[in-house]
Amino acid sequence: MSKVEPFWVAGRPATGPTSVEVHHPWDGRLIATVAQPDPAQVDAGVAAAAVAADALSALPAHARAAALTHVSQRIAQRGEEIAALITAESGKPLTWARAEVARATSTFRWGAEEARRWSGQLQRLDTDPAGAGHVAVVRRFPRGPVLGITPFNFPLNLVAHKVAPALAVGTPIIIKPAPKTPLSSLLLGELLAETDLPEGSWSVLTVPNESMPDLVADPRLPVVSFTGSEAVGWAIRDAVPRKHVVLELGGNAAALVAADWSSAEDLRWAAQRIATFSNYQAGQSCIAVQRVYADRTVYDELLAEVAAAVERLHTGDPADEATEVGPLIDLAAAERVERWIGEAVDAGATVVVGGKRDGTTIAPTVLRDVPPDARVVREEVFGPVLVVEPVDGLDDGLARINDSAHGLQAGVFTRNVQVAFRAHRELEVGGVIVGDVPSYRADQMPYGGTKASGVGREGVRAAMEDLTAERVLVLTGVDL
Known part of the structure; x- marks a missing residue:
């Protein structure tokens, strides 16, 4: 029997009771067999994300940046291997798979750079007499652990666009990859496992699509970032109207x-x-x-x-x-x-x-x-x-x-x-x-749509803002 590829629960490889086959779109040949988690393993990944939220948010910027830099460098080092994997699971021509690898390298690099710049702003409040001696520090803090749901067409870089911004702002993320193309995200898990990020900072859960509604509804994941079809995206938003939902959907450009x-x-x-x-x-x-x-x-x-x-x-x-x-x-x-x-x-x-x-x-x-x-x-x-x-x-x-x-x-x-x-x-x-x-x-510019094409923005800095909320600190008695 061929090897079954493991998924990742709270940064550790695991196998489950069921599996899914990945076939090459060009000729239908079997590429890999990928394990799928059972409900208890899914729960463990989500619970670990909830527990890790405070530690990851408090992690110094240099540590978050170092982890993202490591992933960027490792993607570049294993570029040909990853490109071949993208081609095998998605049918993307090798020349475009290499381009995707290069983009993912940049996406994680941008995440590292933005993590170091993530500082907030100082706002003086003495612009009116009542504000004399007052100053505001405005910073953004994570909304909470993120569920990132990714499509088949960019099985590496669209995962990168979920993972890099989340880790850059210090919030855990659960990745649910497309069942037809899980291999790139699982390899990305190998690279993340090489970092010193706190346990629970990330998981890659290869759940089938029919199990996705339970993940979407889980209250421990207050943010859902979805890239994919219009019908599924709007259904997610309708199902969890009180969550912060980011949708990057389709178009007819x-x-x-x-x-x-x-x-x-x-x-x-x-x-x-x-x-x-x-x-x-x-x-x-x-x-x-x-x-x-x-x-x-x-x-x-x-x-x-x-x-x-x-x-x-x-x-x-x-x-x-x-x-x-x-x-x-x-x-x-x-x-x-x-x-x-x-x-x-x-x-x-x-x-x-x-x-x-x-x-x-x-x-x-x-x-x-x-x-x-x-x-x-x-x-x-x-x-x-x-x-x-x-x-x-x-x-x-x-x-x-x-x-x-x-x-x-x-x-x-x-x-x-x-x-x-x-x-x-x-x-x-x-x-x-x-x-x-x-x-x-x-990959660093704001990216997203209007009308049926979605809500919110991707692009590393824009996504970091979308995954966070402003929190104001007012200092009084300050001699400006």
Whole structure:
């Protein structure tokens, strides 16, 4: 019998009575068998987090920073091994798995740096006569232990975005990874176990999804940070309205190519970026480019360039260094995307490139003439499908982007600073990327959405603020 990978309870490896198999999305072969905890082991992890809360909060900044620095360095040292693991469990092409490893390295490094800067502020209160001799010290303290629930598409870095901010502010965290991709988070547990963090500071509990509601409801975990599907995210918030819930949900990210972005060189570059980031991770990213609106004056040329760039993408075995687009996470996901493409075509859309399925792989697809009520426009495809449509000027383009239930990020290709600031003001999204696709993300910047795309913010510093609450200390009789 093959080895069963352990989970982590309060920083210690453990096995349970049940297990789950992890299969490679490309060819279905068995990658690993992972143990699952029983209710008593889950309770032990949560209880340990509650007990560790005070000790971890009181831990000096240098100690928290040292632990995060160690993890960052160890991820870098084991980078090729971790990248191969990401590829095996998620089907992500090796080139993108390496990029995820690099990002996770930076995420923990940022956590270490922010832990050292986490100081609060001094506020003088003698701005009015009644406040003479008074000064306020405003600091942020943890809301309490965190339940971090992570998805399959970034099995390492999205875990890092839960763990690094929590440990940086000194609050324990329970990680519940996606059942299809638990291996990266379990390896991260190995690295955390090498640190001197107090027992109970972290656990990685590979519970099945059907057991998640009990964890969500547990009063010892007053903060829930969830990244994943819209339906599950809002259900969590509805279930625990008195908890602090952070939701990073889906999107149908759009890019606008404005009339001034008109040179052949500019259009070729935009097309390459659009082609790459509508298909990276096989489109399984909440900010993958899904909708492109191009000013009618540049539409035909842009569409031709996008189609050519998409056709050049290499699809195949994600372990192949040449592969740029790999499989979807499983057959059900690929079949759903195939159905959505078919629905759009039946409603009048034209397939410019792709549109075919081979097992778990969807050929990178470009559609035009898509009805605005088609699911490939209205909902999150989460597959390598791109809709490219013309618009009549800036007003029309911004309105088309906003005509969505989602609002995570948007890209605006323009060199006009007035257009950039107008887009920033009017677009109902969490972030506007000027001169590039909406898929750009720096791990230190605030990241999150509006409308159905969630509440709260990730990005190390922003997440640290979300996981904490202000507490004011007023000193009196102070000679300022």
